[in-house]
Amino acid sequence: MQVVILAGGLATRLRPLTEKIPKSMIRINEKPFLEYQIELLKKNNLTDILLCAGYLGGQIKDYFGDGEKFGVRLEYSEEKEELLGTGGALKKTESLLEDEFFVMYGDSYLILDYQEIADYFRKFNRLGLMVVYKNYNKFDKSNVVVKNGFVKVYNKRDSSPEMVYIDEGISILKKEILSDFPPHTSFSLDRIFQRLISKKELLAFETKQRFYEIGSPQGLSDFKKLILKKEAIPE
Helix, strand or coil, X not given: CEEEEEECCCCHHHCCCCCCCCHHHCEECCEEHXXXXXXXXXXXXXXXXXXXXXXCCHHHHHHHCCCHHHCCEEEEEECCCCCCHHHHHHHHCHHHCCCEEEEEECCEECCCCXXXXXXXXXXXXXXXXXXXXXXXXXCXXXXXXXXXXXXXXXXXXXXXXCCCEEEEEEEEEEHHHHHHCCCCCCCCHHHHHHHHHHCCCEEEXXXXXXXXEXXXXXXHHHHHHHHHHHHXXXX
């Protein structure tokens, strides 16, 4: 299955670290974060990757090229004039998308069984799926309510006692849902999720594996510890 990585944000929470480089190019042990992402996807036989690049995105393209030397095939969708948000960036790629695809954030590192997730999605044949983790506000503020196998509520701003789950940072979408949204418009991926929820079409896939991310100083610190641990224990 194709994977879309949304890597175009400004990463203001990590400034001054990201004043001159995009978040995906932050180096951990002399290697850009995105390289760790790509290696993990390749391990899971996901080698068809579409990168949505924005802020300082030319650095990503210069480093990774077409992906051949990393054992994957990379395509790019670049926002050069204005940033369109995560949803608008995805809409911009519409002509490059397969009928169904993974979409993940450019700051997420997710140790998951991607084939199991894809099989679950195809089994129930809905328009979308969100991978969720029972977080209880532990690693970040929980933002998802799950009921009967579907996402019932997704709200990143206001929490409630019902919200014990969090968006893990990866989903599967069918391309057809993008037809509900206008082109050349800035909007977030949240709006796509809200549309799917209103249609009762957003499956919830629960994982027991915590997420790692580098979108915050604490997240970056946790990821560095994970990498040091992995490198200290050869596979």
